[in-house]
Amino acid sequence: MPADDLKPNEQIHPGKPVIVDRYTVGARINHWITAASLILLALSGLAMFHPSLFFLSRLFGGGQFTRFIHPWIGVVLFFSFLGLFLRFWKANLWRRDDGTWLARFRDVLANHEDNVPEVGKYNAGQKLVFWSMSVLIVILISSGLVAWDQYFSQYTTIDQKRVAILVHSIAAVVIIGVWIVHFYSAIWVRGTISAMTRGRVTGGWAWRHHRKWLRELVTRSSKGTGSSGSKPAE
Amino acid sequence: MFPPLPNPSTTQTAPRFSEKDLIRRSASTVPAPEQQLTEVAKLIDVSKCIGCKACQTACIEWNDTHPEVGVFAGAFENPPDLTPDMFTLMRYSEWDNPETNELEWLIRKDGCMHCAAPGCLKACPAPGAIVQYSNGIVDFVHENCIGCGYCIKGCPFNIPRISKVDHTAYKCTLCSDRVAVGQGPACAKACPTQAIVFGTKDEMKGWAAKRVEDLKSRGFANAGLYDPPGVGGTHVMYVLHHADQPELYSGLPKDPRISPLVEAWKGVTKYAGLTVLGVAAGVGLLHHLIMGPNRVTEADEEHAEELTEGDSHARR
Numbered sequence: 001m002p003a004d005d006l007k008p009n010e011q012i013h014p015g016k017p018v019i020v021d022r023y024t025v026g027a028r029i030n031h032w033i034t035a036a037s038l039i040l041l042a043l044s045g046l047a048m049f050h051p052s053l054f055f056l057s058r059l060f061g062g063g064q065f066t067r068f069i070h071p072w073i074g075v076v077l078f079f080s081f082l083g084l085f086l087r088f089w090k091a092n093l094w095r096r097d098d099g100t101w102l103a104r105f106r107d108v109l110a111n112h113e114d115n116v117p118e119v120g121k122y123n124a125g126q127k128l129v130f131w132s133m134s135v136l137i138v139i140l141i142s143s144g145l146v147a148w149d150q151y152f153s154q155y156t157t158i159d160q161k162r163v164a165i166l167v168h169s170i171a172a173v174v175i176i177g178v179w180i181v182h183f184y185s186a187i188w189v190r191g192t193i194s195a196m197t198r199g200r201v202t203g204g205w206a207w208r209h210h211r212k213w214l215r216e217l218v219t220r221s222s223k224g225t226g227s228s229g230s231k232p233a234e
Numbered sequence: 235m236f237p238p239l240p241n242p243s244t245t246q247t248a249p250r251f252s253e254k255d256l257i258r259r260s261a262s263t264v265p266a267p268e269q270q271l272t273e274v275a276k277l278i279d280v281s282k283c284i285g286c287k288a289c290q291t292a293c294i295e296w297n298d299t300h301p302e303v304g305v306f307a308g309a310f311e312n313p314p315d316l317t318p319d320m321f322t323l324m325r326y327s328e329w330d331n332p333e334t335n336e337l338e339w340l341i342r343k344d345g346c347m348h349c350a351a352p353g354c355l356k357a358c359p360a361p362g363a364i365v366q367y368s369n370g371i372v373d374f375v376h377e378n379c380i381g382c383g384y385c386i387k388g389c390p391f392n393i394p395r396i397s398k399v400d401h402t403a404y405k406c407t408l409c410s411d412r413v414a415v416g417q418g419p420a421c422a423k424a425c426p427t428q429a430i431v432f433g434t435k436d437e438m439k440g441w442a443a444k445r446v447e448d449l450k451s452r453g454f455a456n457a458g459l460y461d462p463p464g465v466g467g468t469h470v471m472y473v474l475h476h477a478d479q480p481e482l483y484s485g486l487p488k489d490p491r492i493s494p495l496v497e498a499w500k501g502v503t504k505y506a507g508l509t510v511l512g513v514a515a516g517v518g519l520l521h522h523l524i525m526g527p528n529r530v531t532e533a534d535e536e537h538a539e540e541l542t543e544g545d546s547h548a549r550r
Contacts, residue, residue, distance in 0.1 A: 012542055014542040016535075017535045017538065017539070018539055048380075049507070050507075051359065051361060054261060054359065057380070062380075063360050063379075063380030067381055067401075110525060147383075149381075149382070149386070150401070153383065153396075158392060159495075161387050162493050162495040162496055163495060165387055165495075166499040169503050169504075170503055173503070173507035173510060173511060177510060177511060180511065180514045180518060181514070181518075184522075187527075188528055189528045190527045190528060190529045190530065191529070191530050202530060203534075203535060203538025204532075204535030204536075204538050205530045205534070206538060207535075208528075208534040214538065
């Protein structure tokens with residue numbers, strides 16, 4: 001029985017090295033639209049957050065256009081992330097092993113992954129990033145709509161807008177922090193970025209960081225693809 | 235009668251204040267001005283107001299705004315609220331005084347109060363979009379305004395309005411352009427009963443004291459000056475017959491101050507937020523320097539090959 005974090009596109013290509021498909025083209029495009037939106041939102045948002053970062057508004061053609069475009073990029077991000085959420089939520093459900101992984105996070109930081117439980121498609125850290133992003137984006141879009149004066153000023157009181165803008169700023173700071181964790185992890189754990197660029201990782205990467213996922217894929221291909229039988233030719 | 239400001243001479247005079255007199259500039263810092271201008275103030279004596287709206291008309295004329303022709307909303311207010319084209323508005327409230335059993339018609343000219351500690355300026359993210367001169371005038375500089383509406387959230391009096399035409403914020407300027415050449419605000423000039431007078435802040439306080447004394451002698455025991463200390467005092471002040479209950483005057487706030495939410499947003503959140511992000515980035519960098527990257531080893535690749543090999547053998 002395939003674990004529910006396995007997708008049909010995730011195939012193993014034996015060879016030297018082994019290549020494992022991790023993300024479809026669709027998932028990757030979806031990811032990079034989200035990534036670009038998040039970065040643009042952070043830049044335009046920070047421009048309006050702190051006076052010493054107001055110069056960032058020049059990237060967007062001045063303050064007026066920054067103010068205009070920021071919420072629209074937010075709308076793009078919301079729907080784009082919704083796509084990612086629908087794709088990945090199942091594989092990010094919390095499991096018993098995740099608690100153990102988290103408890104031994106020091107070993108992870110010290111690059112001693114042998115001491116932590118074997119990891120499925122996502123480790124506990126990735127799951128936390130996923131769920132934080134999900135919750136924060138809901139908070140940001142809802143508080144953002146309240147502060148979007150151009151279209152929605154008449155629907156809320158000024159006091160509600162004050163709460164919204166405070167919540168929006170705090171959530172924005174937190175999500176940029178989560179993004180720093182996400183971005184840094186992708187650099188720190190070498191071999192990760194190809195998962196989101198070309199869609200594939202090496203077998204060694206999967207063995208080292210997501211062994212359970214690799215084992216599940218191997219098990220599935222030895223059982224499941226027997227019927228289609230097209231794999232070995234590759 | 236308070237001596238009205240004389241008509242200006244026709245000879246050209248240099249402006250009495252300029253950018254050199256700024257004491258605050260939104261989202262930026264300004265050097266302390268060399269000289270402190272005399273603080274000015276507008277005094278609105280509610281007890282003398284007859285609700286004629288001459289001030290509104292004068293305001294529209296002087297500022298050359300073009301308010302839309304509205305519809306009758308069942309009240310004396312016209313338009314029903316401040317707009318980007320209506321910087322000042324007569325607000326009418328009818329109040330049954332329980333002590334005297336008499337109906338009182340309380341008319342208040344609403345508009346920017348020109349706070350000494352302006353919430354709009356505190357909230358503004360655009361450098362130089364809101365400025366404060368040492369004479370107390372708080373002015374919006376439209377070419378720097380980005381139309382975000384943060385000033386609305388910062389204002390304790392609900393005054394600024396964003397134009398749907400040019401997407402910048404508008405409010406009463408205290409006729410800074412007229413004051414700069416020695417005139418008073420257009421509304422004060424037009425007021426037929428001297429319910430609006432203009433002068434230095436000290437003069438206005440002195441004049442208000444006389445008015446309050448007069449009102450008290452007429453039975454308004456709680457008459458007083460509205461110059462709320464929560465915003466550092468204002469440069470538009472009211473003489474109220476019921477100064478103990480300013481809310482009676484169409485919701486004039488009793489103790490206005492910049493909302494603690496705005497203080498938190500523009501204070502601790504701003505500084506702590508950037509610090510947290512800086513620290514997060516720093517910790518990442520430090521971790522990389524100390525622990526180094528987490529690289530896949532040859533052995534890992536071999537393990538993977540064995541695992542998949544074993545599988546393909548099994549399949550054959």
